[in-house]
Amino acid sequence: MAMRPGLDKIIDDCRAAGSTLGDVVGTMSETQLREPSALPAWSRAHVLAHLTNVGDAAARQVEYAARGELVEFYDGGRAARDSAIEADSALGLADHQQRVVRMLERLAAAWPESGSPMWEQPVTFREGTVTDVALMWWREIRIHLLDVDLGVDVESWSEDFCRHLFDFLTPRLPAGGYVELRPDDSAPWRFPPASVADDETGWLVVRGPIRDVALWLAGRQPRQMPKAARDGQPVDLPELRPWPAARG
Structure with a gap:
């Protein structure tokens, strides 16, 4: 079975992907925001809404874990998640840009220090740990950067x-x-x-x-x-x- 790299390497790649996301969103036009993404039935606005919401949900998992508390990934479950994506996809470009910046800052502040026992603190996501949240975010941001379909290609995926x-x-x-x-x-x-x-x-x-x-x-x-x-x-x-x- 493939072994995952160390957490430091994963978080570094998440940060690099976040920087790329910020650059892509920062140079996007309103027209491009409304155009179809690489995902069927989703515009780029839908992908950004989803990425922002899932990033905020990931940060919340870690923030609660730091207090020794558990919280659901999305309040209201899958139905609430889907409703939020639809509602937030209607936001204007400036709102999407601001939300992406705030989400990335929140995540950066939430991740534990390297080597911290907090990485093994339990969370509700997949009945796992903070480490599982980090791996989930790694998948989400790297895959959906491709789905945005604005110049980021699969060569950005490491082995x-x-x-x-x-x-x-x-x-x-x-x-x-x-x-x-x-x-x-x-x-x-x-x-x-x-x-x-x-x-x-x-x-x-x-x-x-x-x-x-x-x-x-x-x-x-x-x-x-x-x-x-x-x-x-x-x-x-x-x-x-x-x-x-x-x-x-």
């Missing part, structure tokens, strides 16, 4: 991030099978984990550039569609199961 997606998105792979993701430009990744010496009969192998495999697994359009084979014979790419649902 560490791609391998984290492989790990997190395991539930999307076909149930009950043996799957190897075999990037052309990186080491193979297997689920369930197995050594190279194990019998390879029956393994479904999906291969392509690591970022394209990660895009496919994340439900985004790869630049070059990965190819699948079983026992050396080409087969169709498997149908992916739903995105892993949060429990909190």
